[in-house]
Amino acid sequence: MSVTTIHEAKTNLSRLIEKAERGEEVVIARGKQPVVRLVPIAKQSGKRPIGLFKGKYKIGPDFFEPLPQDEWEAWEK
Secondary structure, three states: OEEEEHHHHHHOHHHHHHHHHOOOOEEEEEOOEEEEEEOOOOOOOOOOOOOOOOOOOOOOHHHHOOOOHHHHHHHHO
16 A cells, blocks of 8 residues: 655656556555545446346336326426
8 A cells, every 4th residue: 555645646646546547555645644545446347238127126007107297397497
């Protein structure tokens, strides 16, 4: 784990991002007090599989009915 001050982080942000992307833990401190941890965003796996939620949700027949007039007007505002 590397601890970096805010000033050093501003100067070396690209290098710190590369470290985090490689899986290294990067902590940014205000003085000697750690305040944030820099971590990479998890990569998207691509397309979602078809049928992922099959059988988990039910849509009733009223779903396909027109909205009541007051709800329709609320959407148009």
